[in-house]
Amino acid sequence: MKTILLNNRPQGKPTTSNFEFVTEDTELTIKDGEILLEAAYVSVDPYLRGRMSDAKSYVPPFQLNEPVQSGVIAKVTATKNDNFKEGDYVSGLLNWQTQQVSNGDGLNKVDGTKAPLSAFLGILGMTGLTAYLGLNEIGKPKAGETIVVSGAAGAVGSVVGQIAKILGLNVIGIAGTDEKIDMLKSKFGFDAGINYNTNKDINAEIKKLAPNGVDIYFDNVGGPISDAVLFNINRFARIIICGAISVYNETETPKSVSVQPFLVKNSALMQGFIVSNYADKFPGAIKQLSEWLAEEKLTYTETIVNGFENIPTAFIDLFEGKNKGKMIVKI
Incomplete structure (x- = not known):
């Protein structure tokens, strides 16, 4: 299992030295009500820079020596939760880890037959x-x-x-x-x-x-x-x-x-x-976006970077404008 931690807080533009990679030779197990997740796609976004500073904001800052979090699409590889079955794909705010355990709270199932999975981090997310x-x-x-x-x-x-x-x-x-x-x-x-x-x-x-x-x-x-x-x-x-x-x-x-x-x-x-702020309006908004996408009134561009080890670099590249559309890392 690989994890990316916030090693130290950036001063100015982030660098790869602000992150630490940890590899553990461990087998995760789940208890009743839990699911085991395997990361498939990770979103990197400019707002994450704010959470790397120890300053008051609308969300708490990341803690040092703890995993960084962002939007992730993950596959359920084992389950003891009746709301999820093995093979489901879910989206939610998750750790930068190749594998992790969740109780399912805050996760939404996504259907890769309706749109590419990465779209649920972008135009449908x-x-x-x-x-x-x-x-x-x-x-x-x-x-x-x-x-x-x-x-x-x-x-x-x-x-x-x-x-x-x-x-x-x-x-x-x-x-x-x-x-x-x-x-x-x-x-x-x-x-x-x-x-x-x-x-x-x-x-x-x-x-x-x-x-x-x-x-x-x-x-x-x-x-x-x-x-x-x-x-x-x-x-x-x-x-x-x-x-x-x-x-x-x-x-x-x-x-x-x-x-x-x-x-x-x-x-x-x-x-x-x-x-x-508008969480109560999410269902209607997703319905409208999905209809426009199906009608080809909307399109999107993604910049997809391959490899878990490239998540920090992809994030840093946002500040140099190297992305076209949504920046996503495929694991």
């Missing part, structure tokens, strides 16, 4: 739910409006843009390479894209692409990109704060423009969220 519920519950989109999505080629951003197009919005995506911009337009149906690495005046570029202003901003990155969007928001704009990957590794408090004048003069809303 927390990724899709985050995009759908953040956009609809906070953004309140209306046909004909303009939305800007940062981190648009990432797991959440690429789904947000597609849902916005389904709902009749004009969609502008911001990403870090020309290849990603081409993908946004050709694969995901975005109307326009901005490469933040080659465009020196994002404010002006947004103004050109959205001459009538921005009604919704889905913010995955924070930092200067988000500052540029503020200069273009409309009256009653809705700004959805999903993430801030551009500042997660900062060791000092980042400087930014003051948002208050923009919000006041535009009567605009800015709201942060975590997807569990």
Whole structure:
């Protein structure tokens, strides 16, 4: 059995030295009510960086010398729990371990005949739910409006843009390479894209692409990109704060423009969220996402890295933008 522990807390950008691999020559056993799980796919996500710091947040920090956790698809290889049978696949928040024992709490069965198993970590999992519920519950989109999505080629951003197009919005995506911009337009149906690495005046570029202003901003990155969007928001704009990957590794408090004048003069809303805020809406959201996927109105891209030993590297690669869509490790 292999396990990945948090060895020490990152200072700035994480490195592989922040993690420790432990191999145990042990045979796990289960008691009544328990199941034995074998990891199949592991999700790596930017929000995990926050849990590696010993700071107050919406979830407790990871403990040193304890396993890191994230979304995992696992196979039930033995069971003494009537709710699960051998061969079932489940998804849930689990340890970075090749094998582990669970009582089944917090696990959901997934059906690999309906969609690839990895999709239940992405478009049919927390990724899709985050995009759908953040956009609809906070953004309140209306046909004909303009939305800007940062981190648009990432797991959440690429789904947000597609849902916005389904709902009749004009969609502008911001990403870090020309290849990603081409993908946004050709694969995901975005109307326009901005490469933040080659465009020196994002404010002006947004103004050109959205001459009538921005009604919704889905913010995955924070930092200067988000500052540029503020200069273009409309009256009653809705700004959805999903993430801030551009500042997660900062060791000092980042400087930014003051948002208050923009919000006041535009009567605009800015709201942060975590997807569990809307847990009661998960069933309906998954039903709608599944229907759109079956109707081929939604598609998705995954970056799949092979090998349990590559989980930390895949996680670190998120902060260099090496992923297209959802980053997943296949065990």
